[in-house]
Amino acid sequence: MVSLFNSKMEKMPRGKIHELQLKRLKKTVKLVYDNVPFYREKLKKSKVSVDDIKKLDDISKLPFTTKDDLRLNAPFGMMACSLDKCVELHASSGTTGVPVTVCYTPGDIEVWSEVMARCLVMAGLTKKDVFQNPIPYGTFTGAFGFHYGAQKVGALVIPTGMGQSERQVKLMEYYGTTFVSGVASYMLRLSQVAQEMGVDTRKLKVRNGLFGAEMFTKGLKKRIVDAWDMDVHDIYGLTEMCGPGVSTDCDLHDGLHIWEDHFFVECLDPKTMEPVGPEEEGELVLTTLSKEGMPILRYRTKDITKLYDTKVCDCGRTHVKHTPIKGRNDDMIIIRGTNIYPGQIESVVMKYPEVGNNWRMIISTKNDVDVLTIEVESKNQLSQIDSMNLEEKLRNDIKSVLVFKPIVSVLPPGTIPESGLKAKRVIDKRKK
Ligand SMILES: [Zn+2]
Numbered sequence: 001m002v003s004l005f006n007s008k009m010e011k012m013p014r015g016k017i018h019e020l021q022l023k024r025l026k027k028t029v030k031l032v033y034d035n036v037p038f039y040r041e042k043l044k045k046s047k048v049s050v051d052d053i054k055k056l057d058d059i060s061k062l063p064f065t066t067k068d069d070l071r072l073n074a075p076f077g078m079m080a081c082s083l084d085k086c087v088e089l090h091a092s093s094g095t096t097g098v099p100v101t102v103c104y105t106p107g108d109i110e111v112w113s114e115v116m117a118r119c120l121v122m123a124g125l126t127k128k129d130v131f132q133n134p135i136p137y138g139t140f141t142g143a144f145g146f147h148y149g150a151q152k153v154g155a156l157v158i159p160t161g162m163g164q165s166e167r168q169v170k171l172m173e174y175y176g177t178t179f180v181s182g183v184a185s186y187m188l189r190l191s192q193v194a195q196e197m198g199v200d201t202r203k204l205k206v207r208n209g210l211f212g213a214e215m216f217t218k219g220l221k222k223r224i225v226d227a228w229d230m231d232v233h234d235i236y237g238l239t240e241m242c243g244p245g246v247s248t249d250c251d252l253h254d255g256l257h258i259w260e261d262h263f264f265v266e267c268l269d270p271k272t273m274e275p276v277g278p279e280e281e282g283e284l285v286l287t288t289l290s291k292e293g294m295p296i297l298r299y300r301t302k303d304i305t306k307l308y309d310t311k312v313c314d315c316g317r318t319h320v321k322h323t324p325i326k327g328r329n330d331d332m333i334i335i336r337g338t339n340i341y342p343g344q345i346e347s348v349v350m351k352y353p354e355v356g357n358n359w360r361m362i363i364s365t366k367n368d369v370d371v372l373t374i375e376v377e378s379k380n381q382l383s384q385i386d387s388m389n390l391e392e393k394l395r396n397d398i399k400s401v402l403v404f405k406p407i408v409s410v411l412p413p414g415t416i417p418e419s420g421l422k423a424k425r426v427i428d429k430r431k432k
Contacts, residue, residue, distance in 0.1 A: 002250075002251065002315050002316055003121055003126070004118070004121060004122075004316070004317070005114075005117045005118045005120075005121035005122075005152075005153065006114065006117075006118055009118075009259075009261055010118060010257075010316075010317045010318070010319065011316050011317060011318055012261070012318055013318065014311060014318055017260050017261060017318065017319070018056060020261055021056060021260065021261070021264055021289060022053075022055065022056055024261075024289035024290060025053060025056070025059065025264060025287065025289060026050055026053050028287070028288065028289060028290075028291070028295045028297070029043075029050050029053055029062065029297070030050045031080050031292075031295055032080055032295050032297065033049070033050060035079075035080040035081065036078055036079070036080050036295075037077075038069065038073055038077065038078060039063070039297065042063040043062075043063065046061065046063065048061045048062065056264075059264065059266070059287065059298070062287075062297045062298055063297060063298065064273070064285070064297075064298045064299075064300055065296050065297055065298060065299045065300065066299075066300050067100065067240075067300075067302075070100045070240065070296075071098040071100060074098050074099070074100065074101055075091075075101035076101070076103070078294050078296070079103060079293060079294055080291075080292065080293065080294065080295050081105065081292060081293060083103060085105050085292075085293070086103035086104060086105055086293050087104065087105065087106055087109065088103070088104045088109060088144075089101060089102070089103050089104070089139065090102050090104070090139055090140070090141045090144070090239060090243060091139040091140075091239065092140075092141075092238075092239040092240075099139075100239055100240060102141075102239055102240065102293070102294050103293045103294060104293050105292040105293045107290075107292045108242070108291055108292055108293050109148065111242065111262055111290050111291075112145060112148060112149075112242040112243060112245055113148035113149055113151075113152045114152065115149075115242065115245035115246070115259045115262055116145050116146065116148060116149025116150075116152070116244065116245040117149045117150075117152040117153050118245075118248075118259060119149065119210065119235055119244070119245055119247070119248035120146070120149045120150055120153055120155075120210060120248075121153055122233070122248045122249075122250050122251075122257070122315075122317075123208060123209075123210040123231075123233035123235070123248055123249075124179070124207075124208045124231060124233070124251075125150060125153050125155055125179050125208070125210075126153070126154075126155070127153060127154030127155055128155075128178075129150075129153075129155040129156070129178045129179040129208075130155070130156050130158065130175055130176055130177050130178050130179065130205075131146075131150045131155040131156060131157050131158065131177070131178075131179045131180075131181070132158045132160055132168070132171065132172060132175075132177040132179070132180050132181070133146050133147055133150070133157060133158065133159050133160060133161075133181050133182070134160050134161070134162055134163075134168050134180065134181070134182045134186065134190075135161070135162055135181060135182050135183075136161055136162035136163075137159060137161050141237075141239050141242070141243025141244065142181075142182075142212075142243065142244055143159070143161065143162075144243070145237070145242070145243040145244040145245050146181040146210075146244065147159060149245065150179075150181075155179065158171060158175060158177065165189060165190055165193040166193060166197060168190055168193075169190060169193055169194045169197055169199055172204055172205075172206060173199065173204060176205045177204070177205060177206055178205050178206060178207050178208065179206070179207070179208045179209065179210075180206055180208075180209040181209065181210050181211070182209075182211055183211060183212070183423075184211040184212075184216050184220055184221070184224060184232075185220070185357075185423035187209060187211060187224050187228070188220065188223055188224055188227065188357045189357065189418065191224070191227035191228060191357075192357060201227055201228050201229075202227075202228065202229040204228070206228050206230050207229075207230050207231065208230055208231050208232075208233075209224070209228075209230055209231075209232050209233070210232075210233045210234075210235050210248065211224075211232065211233070211234065211235065212234065212235035212236060212237065212244050216234050216324060217343050217346045217347045217350060218347065219346065219347055219349070219350025219351055220346065220350055221234075222350075223350060223357065233248055233249050233253075234248065234249045234256060234324055235247070235248045235256075236248070236256055236303075236322075236324075236325060238301060238303075240286075240296055240299050240301075241263060241286055241288060241296070241299070242262075242288075242291075245259075246258055246259065246263055246286070247259070247321075247322065249324075250313060250315040250317060251315060252313065252314055252315055254321070255308050255313075255321030255322060255323055255324075256321060256322055256323075256324065257313065257317050257319045257320070257321050258319055258320055258321070258322060259319055260319045260320060261289065261290075261319075262288070262289050262290045263286050263287065263288060263289060264286065264287040264289055265284070265285075265286060265307065265320060265322075266284075266285040266286075266287075266298070267280075267282040267283070267284060267285070267305065267306065267307045267322075268282050268283050268285050269282055269283075270282065270283040270300075270302075270304075278307070278309040279306050279307070279308065279309050280306060281304060281305070281306050281326070282304070282305070282306070283300060283301065283302060283303065283304060284301045284303045284304075284305050284322065284325075285298050285299065285300055285301065286298075286299050286301060287299065303325045304325065304326040305322045305323050305324070305325050305326060306322065306323045307320055307321070307322050308320065308321040308322065308323075326341060326343065331426075333363065333426060333428065335363055335370045335372050335402075336369070336370045336404055338402060338403055338404070340402060342361065342425045342426055344401050344402075345359075345361060345374060345398060345401070345402075345425075346359070346425070347401075348394070348397050348398050348401060349374070349376055349394065349398075351397075352390065352393070352394070353379070354378055354379055354380075354382070354386075354390055355376050355377070355378065355379060355390070355394075355410075356376070356377035356378055356379040356413050357377070358376075358377045358416045358418075358423070359374065359375060359376040359377065359416070359425070360374075360375050360416055360424065360425050360426070360427060361373070361374050361375075361406075361425060361426055361427070362374075362375065362427045362429065363426070363427070363428045363429060363430055364429040364430065365429075365430050370430065371407065372402075372404075372406040372407065373406065373407040373408075373409060374394070374398065374406050374407070374408050374409070375409050375411055375415075375416060376394065376408070376409075376410055376411065377410075377411050377412070377413050377414065377415055377416055378390065378410050378411070378412065378413060379413065380413065381412055381413065382410065382412075387410040390410050391408045391409065391410050394408045394410075395407075395408045
């Protein structure tokens with residue numbers, strides 16, 4: 001039997017979802033019109049008022065919001081209520097400039113906990129689980145989202161925070177951790193650390209995990225499943241919506257359900273900003289439907305995905321599914337005129353059992369031509385001949401994806417430096 005955290009909402013008939021969405025959309029438009037000067041100006045300019053929202057398709061009349069809009073109005077210019085109504089603040093990592101700051105009312109925290117609880121139960125969490133949360137507790141949304149959601153489910157949360165990999169493994173052993181959150185590549189890193197410590201990961205009680213915050217290819221998934229003898233689910237979210245908790249894949253592992261009672265979903269052609277056809281690739285554009293602190297209209301996530309056309313999933317949930325994020329528009333790299341997502345390379349690299357868990361791509365220029373070097377660590381120490389053979393196989397296989405042949409360099413295990421929470425896969429040395 002499939003367990004659901006909130007059966008009534010998760011199985012709500014499509015017609016009812018649409019009714020609820022329209023009601024909440026109108027409320028949100030009124031809220032931002034009355035309280036957020038940025039939206040009031042935009043809506044006035046395009047002569048749109050709340051009364052113009054009569055059906056869901058009327059969302060196309062509303063303005064888009066970009067990350068730059070949020071940054072220009074940071075930290076509190078996009079708030080729809082005064083700060084004294086808010087109880088928590090989070091911010092995006094801000095790797096490329098001003099961070100996006102979001103303040104939450106108690107109601108926002110409640111919704112966030114609810115959607116996270118739904119995601120965690122979808123991934124198999126129960127109140128009997130011992131839930132280890134190896135994510136940094138701080139202004140980053142990750143740790144708190146998982147923490148609130150897991151507590152709402154009633155699991156026992158161990159807030160280990162990020163880092164100290166040996167300690168993480170020891171705590172898993174000591175407390176009998178059954179469920180782990182975080183970032184997929186870190187789970188793989190922990191399996192290496194455990195191996196070095198002489199701990200057999202397959203004998204630990206860990207049986208399930210929910211991972212997000214980076215590209216998550218099938219190859220990477222399979223490696224985690226094999227290393228830990230566990231099931232693995234994929235979670236998607238972003239600070240601008242709530243943090244993690246926007247969508248997760250059910251046990252069918254065929255697409256992630258988005259909670260449409262809280263987020264209105266559009267999939268648009270990033271060039272024309274018109275809707276793409278059913279199951280066609282486009283940019284995910286999201287509108288918050290229940291946010292009180294910082295509601296956002298038509299947020300351009302830059303994430304490329306497809307929405308499924310199927311109405312009801314075999315798991316019983318009625319909320320629309322999207323394919324795993326192909327890559328952020330921002331992650332796309334152009335090398336010799338070809339659009340490349342790091343995930344495409346990872347899919348190839350991770351297929352080879354001789355390849356270890358760490359790899360990266362380095363882009364440089366030689367005589368004004370882009371040069372792509374892909375460094376991969378071998379799983380075990382290889383002879384020179386075996387290294388060269390593996391390099392040749394990888395070169396040919398990657399060429400079929402990229403059109404041109406990259407330089408491939410197989411390195412001994414442990415050569416590529418470890419980098420913080422998210423694996424750093426791309427090093428671009430070209431002059432901008
Ligand atoms: Zn499903």
